[in-house]
Amino acid sequence: MHPPSEQDYVQQLSIDCVIFGYKDRQLNVLVPKLYFQGDFWALPSGFVYQDEDIDEAARRILQDRTGIKDVYLEQFQVMGKAGRNSRAFLDRLIELNPELVARNPENLREEPTIRREYDWFIRRFISIGYYALVDLTKVIPQKTDLDQSIEWYAVKHLPQMIMDHNEIVEKALETLRLTLDQKLNAFNLLPETFTMKDVQELYETIFDKPFARNNFQKKILSMNALERLEKIYTGAANKAPYLYRFQK
Amino acid sequence: MHPPSEQDYVQQLSIDCVIFGYKDRQLNVLVPKLYFQGDFWALPSGFVYQDEDIDEAARRILQDRTGIKDVYLEQFQVMGKAGRNSRAFLDRLIELNPELVARNPENLREEPTIRREYDWFIRRFISIGYYALVDLTKVIPQKTDLDQSIEWYAVKHLPQMIMDHNEIVEKALETLRLTLDQKLNAFNLLPETFTMKDVQELYETIFDKPFARNNFQKKILSMNALERLEKIYTGAANKAPYLYRFQK
Structure with missing residues (x-):
């Protein structure tokens, strides 16, 4: 050294x-x-x-x-x-x-x-x-x-x-x-594309507490920070989650 | 020097x-x-x-x-x-x-x-x-x-x-x-006691924009940071505003 x-x-x-x-x-x-x-x-x-x-x-x-x-x-x-x-x-x-x-x-x-x-x-x-x-x-x-x-x-x-x-x-x-x-910076911890469930799990981990699913989703979407992409094809079409990407 | x-x-x-x-x-x-x-x-x-x-x-x-x-x-x-x-x-x-x-x-x-x-x-x-x-x-x-x-x-x-x-x-x-x-620190700019109108004027000055009176008051009171004191006696009793103090 x-x-x-x-x-x-x-x-x-x-x-x-x-x-x-x-x-x-x-x-x-x-x-x-x-x-x-x-x-x-x-x-x-x-x-x-x-x-x-x-x-x-x-x-x-x-x-x-x-x-x-x-x-x-x-x-x-x-x-x-x-x-x-x-x-x-x-x-x-x-x-x-x-x-x-x-x-x-x-x-x-x-x-x-x-x-x-x-x-x-x-x-x-x-x-x-x-x-x-x-x-x-x-x-x-x-x-x-x-x-x-x-x-x-x-x-x-x-x-x-x-x-x-x-x-x-x-x-x-x-x-x-x-x-x-305010800074909407947590998305930097995720890969480029992610599901809403990924976001919720991330926030729950950072804050070390659970969030109610509907409210959480509403809050995140109201920030207008995410771009919605195609659904993930899982075979069960009606359950396929959307993918999102952070708009920097 | x-x-x-x-x-x-x-x-x-x-x-x-x-x-x-x-x-x-x-x-x-x-x-x-x-x-x-x-x-x-x-x-x-x-x-x-x-x-x-x-x-x-x-x-x-x-x-x-x-x-x-x-x-x-x-x-x-x-x-x-x-x-x-x-x-x-x-x-x-x-x-x-x-x-x-x-x-x-x-x-x-x-x-x-x-x-x-x-x-x-x-x-x-x-x-x-x-x-x-x-x-x-x-x-x-x-x-x-x-x-x-x-x-x-x-x-x-x-x-x-x-x-x-x-x-x-x-x-x-x-x-x-x-x-x-989050820090509720703006009250440090006010004297020890103040009215809700004082708080609103302070916030409007700091953010350089007006706030709707009812919503503002509701938001501030929901923070549970203020202690309500006696009314100011102005002569017109029904219009007398409450005084508040910040609970540190």
Whole structure:
């Protein structure tokens, strides 16, 4: 791993991405596991080049992990507590990864400190949170130099991540729920065509509660956001559902 | 003015505050004019101390300009374009404020550059936008060392501000409109007690369109956010409106 150089990046600023994908009534988040010894999961993160817009940086980080461009992306919150880079996390990281520790050979009794080239890991970072909504079937998760592995995890069964990363996911989900009706962005989680039943299942999964079928359908259609396509031929013609497509 | 020292603040990070106040069917923003020569208006801004949460920093900046604590505050957007600190602004600033310019006496033909102690003015800053909703009647606008004056301006008649500050106000207003129904935060713009007519006028002002009286009243009351108090005694008892208070 190459720590960011002082010159290249805006210092003390990071980007954390919550990449949501949906499949079979389950909302998932793409979470890499850091290549360090120990079970350190962390959201896909990165830094901002001095000549790069922050939105561009977020797109770059997303593309590195998903392999796809043109992902639906929303900035949702800045994590800016002074003490968010917890000492507990650092202590455990050092304990399990002794190669990160610098010791002064003159004084073996001093506190272990992290080696110069890794000290950005313990600095204060103000992190801009972005969430992405992707069609999970189009993503082939990609490891970067930083990762041991990268997997989809159900929102309800996320691993314990470093620092405040679990809270970041909570906040992203809260924002998604809060503005979903105005932004009509949930459709980005579906394949290009879908049935009304697919939409209802998706909404029920995101909000974690059931909706009455008739009201739901009426509400969705009243938004004038969907284009109705042909019916799916199932053999039982009268039961065949319509396919829809989102009109961007 | 004292430029921020390298050690004290998180570098390249600023906070810009859009302070909304409401009075007589007009939505206003509190805008200081910089003490430089020339008409440079800029949103109330500041920096983040190394040991300070970003929300604390925003509260400090707000208190400096409004004199009040416990202001309703929402983070709404990070302005992070690489080129947002425009050269045009800098050129005009230097033109009107020659004392900011450093000239190399060895070479009088070189481009004018800004003096070292002011060079943070031309650096790239990533700015976190906060909007505040205040009861305008409680605010006594305060000038800081940076300001020549500070005034309320109608959102519809804002002065041309530096950099992207006018766009920042637009974005704040857009966010306020988008989440007002879920956050029920508009009441922070009113005095402690108000009539239903006051609420309707406020909403009409924020959304810049009329609402039908009956529907509006029904919608507001269905939110269960208001506590009904006694009637205002006006002499014509049957026309006296109820007073309401927001239940936080």
